[in-house]
Amino acid sequence: MWSYTLRRTLATIPTLIAVISVCYFLLHATPGGPFDSDRQVSAAVLANLQAKYHLDLPLWQQYLLYLQSLLQGDLGASFRYADWTVNDLVGKALPISFAIGGTSMALSLVIGVAVGIWAAIRQNSVIDHVVMLISNVGSAFPSFVIGPVLILVFAVGLGWLPAGGWNNFELRFMVLPVALLTFINVSTIGRVMRGSLIEVMHSNFIRTARAKGLPERVVVLRHALKPALLPVVSTLGPLAISSITAALVTETVFSLPGIGKLIVNGAGNRDYTLVLGLVVLVTVLAVLMNLLVDLAYAMLDPKIRY
């Protein structure tokens, strides 16, 4: 398994270089630059600004300079937020996004699996229908609709929780965004879990287990759960990534200073270094998540060997 992990890790290097290169040139090809604004700066000032950020050099030279500093772990200076480096910005935003995303992923997994099992073993009952209805609502309604509704009810209406913002990992600021992301993720995990468990419960080995006279609880938890979890695990990778993309919306709705907010602002501001830095980060995370998922497969399915 170790050699497999090592091979997979090494294989990410060309992926990373490809992603960075495509992104770098796409970003620079996008019309409008970091210094285009309502107040058109004069040619002299523009030249000063471009020299400051090496934009006066040919693109290939800028690209090589960027790769060089990237190798040294330096994501460069932000074009927009002149007082900060991209490392500063990402370093401060990442823990916030992780706290929100991580907590909601953990909660979604536990709740989603539990709800999925519950609905599956009571297939076609009222409980099953209610669970499926809620889960469909969670999948169908976009987060930019559910988010403001949560704010309206719990912040403006009841006044229990803040409408947004962030204060040093204080719990009350985390509740609504985590609840929103969890709701959306549970909808997916719950549905996948239910479907997969229903299928497994119709397998021959479950019939055998039941024929042996095992209690239903043991049949479900010991025999059916493990194989039924496989599809859930495969959704976790993309789900973790989509938690980051969902953060673009949740962080705007709840005014959270995380990665999503930086991506939105960075792209709009043509903050080349900031966007590239975040792309590198998201790519690394995506590769890492997929690797973890693949490793988890081996643990769940004895047929898989690396």
Place this chain on the structure above:
Amino acid sequence: MLSPFKLSTCMALCLALVGPSMATDIPAGTQFHATQTMVRSNGSEPESMDPAVAETVPANQILRDLFEGLTATDTTGKTVPGVAESWKQTNPTTWVFKLRTNAKFSNGVNITAEDFVYGIRRFVDPKTASPYATTFGVFLLNGLEVAMGKKPTSEVGVKALDKYTLEIKTVDPISFLPELVANTQLGPVHKATVEKFGKDWVKPGNTVGNGAYILKDWQVNNRIVIEKNPQYWDAANVRLTKVTYLPIEDQFADIKLWESGETDYVYQMPPGVFDKYKAQYPKELKNQAVIGLRYYDFQTKTTFKDVRVRKALSMVIDRDILSKRVTADGQAPAYSLIVAGVAGADPTPYEWATWPMDKRIAEAKKLLAEAGVKPGTKYTFAYNVSDYHKKMAIFAASEWKTKLGIILETEAMEFKVLAKRRHDGAFQIGRNGWLADYNDATSFLALVRCDSDQNTNFYCDREAEALIQKGTQSADPVKRKELLTQASKKIMDGYPIIPLVQYSLPRLIKSYVGGYSELNPQDHYRSKDFYIIKH
């Protein structure tokens, strides 16, 4: 050639401008709340806390609390003494500022004229790459040349005559220099701090300012906390001890935070809700008209060469319906480049502004027919993605379609794309807007002058240009105003742009916040002038 300098005018001007320093006008009998803290929504994340580099409204808003120039703006928009306690114009292009001896940086070091010399030289230095370097630099003697790297920074027209006397030389006679130097870009900077920390000198813990507040905490995209600066010369009159600025971009989220009691001050309400909230919060809703204009540019170089077509299109847009029903946020209709409240020129509304719409339509149809533009003709309109601009664009399209049969195809794009296309002239009709950098007509004239960086309609009227030149070189403010008004009217009769509405900032402010006047046309409200009433 300068026109002769009138001593009497100068005397009158100087006397009018130099007054004693005054504390905030707080109504007698006001009872203060025990805790004097406030949370202000501030639109978006400031790009920098370095006064030389800052460009956007949110950044400059906070910087006016952290730094103070020679002068400052009080809550009613009046220019009041800042670090300078008095000033006089010694000849048409020379001003002498007397600094107060008790003004200190937040580290306790006295502020001297040399700190201003350093601050201004650093601001126009090409190495600093300030986006404002030429905007303000153009007024200072050699400022433009220094910003363009053609002269050394030591050549810029600012000199310390002695420890507490600063001389500023300008290119033309500029009556509004005292107001201009309220901008923190032209303020003092503590050299030793900049040299010690480099780029990080603006970070909490490092920064040394001279405003009423000190930067305490800065979490990007989350909050900026400032606290009262005990070293500030007027600290006795500063009420708020702590102010938190929040970068809230979503205008609906802004209102929700205010309604749930987390903020005291909404930055700007979204369009279309003005009447609703006015009914709901009559005491809390404030509407600050600012000197700014929402307008559409014509591409006069290519598509819109014919003034008759430009005039016809401008005439038929009903600004009353636009401002009352479409944007519906308390903004005022505009029929002139110069809006209400701008100094240095008067608004010159079009004659047809008071005509009934039928007459305007008939006239517009006649003009189009003369120009050979038939109903069914198509034009494209470029705007940046935003509900606000979309609403306005749909309205304009419907006005032109129903009244003139002209088809408008709207093209939505990212803001940066629009900015680039404006600059390149790659549009037919383009959305635009302008907030004055300083309260003078020249700030608006820059939008339509020949060879101006801000002119994206590429219109150029050489005769009007000559009037502007003559006006800006005149030392007589009355004459200057007359010439600039005349020039503005002449240019607007060439219809390079369609003036639509004058900007205003409708906002919700808790009734216990005192000091907000609704009289500050540049929205330069300093936290220093606010206080919390007992509640």
